[in-house]
Amino acid sequence: MNEKIPLFGKTLSQLQELTAGYGLPKFTARQIADWLYKKDIKSIDEMTNLSKKARDLLNQNHTFGLTEYVDVKESSDGTRKYLFPTAHGKFIETAMIPFKDRKTVCVSSQVGCKMGCLFCMTAKQGFQSQLTAGEIVNQIRNLPEREDITNIVYMGMGEPFDNLDEVLNSVEVLTSDWGFAMSPRRITVSSIGIIPAMIRFMEECEAHLAISLHTPFHEERQKLMPVQIAYPIEQVVEQLKEYDFSGQRRVSFEYIVFGGLNDTPDHVKALANMLRGLKCRVNLIRFHPVPGTPLHGTDEETLQRFKDGLNNKGILTTIRASRGLDIDAACGLLSTKALLKKGI
Known part of the structure; x- marks a missing residue:
């Protein structure tokens, strides 16, 4: 049948x-x-x-194709993490993050991930399956807060550019007049920098782009992110300099700051040199502890000094507020616990 x-x-x-x-x-x-x-x-x-x-x-x-969430955890700061079931008894996470007058939803694009980043809990699950466009948009459609959503970020479980067809279809559903009719300027897709998919994304989609950078040094990034071997961040940045970001579309770089690893003045200098000439923003992110990694976050004084150093060199830099620390903030923790509970 x-x-x-x-x-x-x-x-x-x-x-x-x-x-x-x-x-x-x-x-x-x-x-x-x-x-x-x-x-x-x-x-x-x-x-x-x-x-x-x-x-x-x-x-x-x-x-019809809708799936209800099976669990939700709410933080003291108002952040909620929803657990959605997928095919074959797996799970994905969706976060609803309120901040001032915004409500941002962080959606997943894959079940697990194959990219193997050292700092990522989702990577420890390994790759399990792709999400369909329906499973991606379902995370938005089935939230109790869906009428109040102001922004959507593809920064949950998985690497969006490793599932580009379905990600592009989902953005089309969200932004078309026959769909949810959202502005693409309210959507940001995050990637570790798979260059061929990034080029296609830039040509076929009007949503914002965020690139996970985390260090400007080749060998150091290779240890953190194996993708550096195939698609060095230097080449990613040079490719992005081919595009015009003078309008409303923007590119940003995500930079998790690890204590004693990527938080030195040398990193500030090298990062500023790499990004010079590209209109962009750097978002500094505090590290949320992940079991089984040797990494730890930097101290607040160093974090502020790092931010000030980049801003002084002309690179617009902000520190992202940490949210949901009391409800398994690191992406992949909630779904991993659900899998362990089922004995998978």
Whole structure:
């Protein structure tokens, strides 16, 4: 018996191809998109302006495609981490982060990750599967706070550029007039810097880009992030200098500051030299402890000095506020605990 295919997460062109295959009128695809992304329904039968024939055909071969979260943890600072089940009994995490007048949702793009970054808990799960566009957008659709969301960041579990097709489809659903109609300027996709996928992303998507950098030195970054072997950060930055960031689209660099490792004046100097000529921002991030790593965070005095050093060299630099420290803040911790609880 064939497994039914979810409708949620399909782009308009995919829906048009689907309805054409069923011999349904061309306008049916846009009707379905309207029900999927603009109406608060959860079943095909609730698509009342579709003909009975259309609904019967869809029910025979498809599900609506929504999945509810199975657990949530709330921090004293208001941050919430939601646990969503995926196929084959795995889990992904989604964080809702309130800050002043913003509510930012951090979504996952993969189950686990194959990139092997030393500081990342998700990497310790290894790669398990790709998320579909529907599973990515589902993390937003099924949040209780979905009506208040101001920003979306692809900074949860997984490497978005290792699942680029589905990530691009999900952004299309979020930003198209037939979808959620969000501005792409409210969306940021984070990557460790897979250059061929980054080039395609820059050409096909208008969302902001964030690159995980963490050190300007080749050998040091290679130890932290094996991707440095295939796609050195020097080449990533040089490629980005080919694009115009003078408008509203922006590129930023994520820099986790580790005590005694990447927090020295030499790092400030080398980082400023690397980024010179590129309009960008550097976000300094306090390290959230991860079991089984030899790394630890820097002290606050050094962190402030690092920020001031970069700003003094003309590199716009801020320190990201730490959120959710009392609810397994490091990405991958909550889902790892859920897997261990199941004995997986």
